[in-house]
Amino acid sequence: MRTEMFVDGKWIGATGGTFASVDPATGEVLAELPEATEAEVNAAVDAAARAFESAEWAGMLPAARAHVLLKAADLLAARTAEFAQLETRDQGQPLAISAGFSVPNAVEHFRYYAGWVTKITGITAPLSVPNVDYRTRREPLGVCALITPWNFPLMILVWKLAPALATGNTVVIKPAEQTPLTTLLLAEVLAEAGVPAGVVNIVTGGPEVGKALVRHPKVAKISFTGSTAVGREIASEAGRALKKVSLELGGKAPSIIDADADLDEAIEGNLMSGLLNSGQVCAAATRFYVDRKRADEFASKVAAIAGSMKLGSGLDETSQLGPLVSLEQLEQVDRYVQIGRSEGADLLTGGSRADGDLANGFFYRPTVFGNVTQNMRIAREEIFGPVLAVLPYDDADDLASRANDTDYGLAAYIWSRDIGTANRLAHQVKAGTVWINMPPLLDAGAAWGGMKASGMGREMGWAAIEDFTEVKSIWTSLA
The missing domain is CATH 3.40.309.10 (Aldehyde Dehydrogenase; Chain A, domain 2)
Structure with missing residues (x-):
């Protein structure tokens, strides 16, 4: 069980307070975890920004990046029982769900998006301007903040993480404070699979940590799953800063x-x-x-x-x-x-x-x-x-x-x-x-997301590739 935060390829402890993760089946404390301070959020975002600017990940040959995601899938699959036990202890879901659905679905998403890495293409189009060649390319956004819920902690994280990594972004993850343990354990898998230091960072804590991430000027996109009330606040902040945002919110x-x-x-x-x-x-x-x-x-x-x-x-x-x-x-x-x-x-x-x-x-x-x-x-x-x-x-x-x-x-x-x-x-x-x-x-492969107060944007399928990339137009004179 990992209880430290993961920043720039290193495990770091608390410099501020701590909070408890509780076993919901017994009410007993499972672990004490660090409450990230503003300094640690800044360090995580800075690490992700440096990793993006270095292009070690985004500039990696697509086949090589795909191989890393496939290796992550294999490593996670090999540790299904371990992850399922921890998910059940931290969240409460029966093993039939954690071992039979949550972990396998996360593995499936890593493999699915590994397949997309070598297939992210732009277009060429005929224009009514003489003597030009016009084409588009899809480029990663930069640092993405992934803020995840407590109901399916590992699975919903990978819904966001796999396409974010497949498209060359770097990330800072803030898991729900009720259920952070499988997210932290996943950092071990990603490091072993060959994800470079700084590409994936994890900070733990409550709502103030999430707010600091949303407001950070170096964060280019926020992907959030959670309550509609919190989603409205995030959308409001992102709108003022003109950041990309995708929200998967409540339902009835x-x-x-x-x-x-x-x-x-x-x-x-x-x-x-x-x-x-x-x-x-x-x-x-x-x-x-x-x-x-x-x-x-x-x-x-x-x-x-x-x-x-x-x-x-x-x-x-x-x-x-x-x-x-x-x-x-x-x-x-x-x-x-x-x-x-x-x-x-x-x-x-x-x-x-x-x-x-x-x-x-x-x-x-x-x-x-x-x-x-x-x-x-x-x-x-x-x-x-x-x-x-x-x-x-x-x-x-x-x-x-x-x-x-x-x-x-x-x-x-x-x-x-x-x-x-x-x-x-x-x-x-x-x-x-x-x-x-x-x-x-x-x-x-099936797009997932809501209408009305259930959110905006889509996860899964090609829709997630679109949500984690920007389209660039390139004009070339042929004269």
Whole structure:
């Protein structure tokens, strides 16, 4: 377990205060980590700026840079069990998720973007100006600040890091203070793979560290995943400084269950989505629009399955749901559950913190509300926990407008046997990603990001290459 910061290829300790990383399954302190001061943020940015200006990384032959990313993927894959254990202890997600999804997805992204390194091209175009040759080239931006969330710390970091490195940028990473440990461990992998000193730097700490990075004049781009409130502040700062910014923010994903849908298939897929990582997923299906004639059956089946799921430490392979990441998050979830009760929703299962052997951890029983109405806060605001809401509908023509009646637009789900209905709704719903008759799957080649208050910019696929590069036009006289 690494607990120091990583700057200019060296591990450095605290010159200021420290903060604790806590095991959410037990409430016990896992490690004490340094709270970066302004001097250490400046040192990290300066190291990244020097590394960029030296062109040791950006100027490396593309095939050689690709080889480094492929080696990083292989090294990470070889240490899957180690990284998964640490991710589970620090974040709480069951090993089935950390070892079966989070680490493999990070490996996939390194390999995918290694493939792009040798394929980043410009264009030539005919102009209506005589005697000139015109072409474009894509160039790296410079120092990029990568500010990552606590729900999938390693995986979401690599969504940003792999394309940033593939395109020749240098980076300073600020992991969420709740879950910094796998990010620090990844620095070992990158150094062993051959990433030069200064290309990747990591500073740890809370919001003030992130603010210092966002405001630093040498940072050319900020890539942030987190809350909409913080994203608005970052966008405001970046706008004043005319910096590039990409934001993947909150969500309140609707799941539309058409009257003809396979109900059991929809229940299975929606539970997989809504309760993955104890509901701490920005694309989680959390509000289910169900035909009123089938709503009671849907709600009772969802409640029965959710209520029977086993809570426990993510290290216990029999656990189906792990803890929430922190006491703060647990208290937020419980506040929303009490709001749902006070607003008149029917509590069908859950609704309380787990007790007994789990009392010291941050476990919350999966909670299902029935007969939820559109204006209730539990149907409109992001909860980020295992809380599901069933909203009966009478008029299918209103579904798209009801699904869109939210500030968010990250993801949506549609369940229908009628392919025409499903695709018509997919076109009407305002969301960056729509899944039809399937749970939320991700792939490095598929663009990911939100509309409205769910963010701006895209990660994954070619879209991420665009987000980490600048287009330069080159004119050459042929006269």
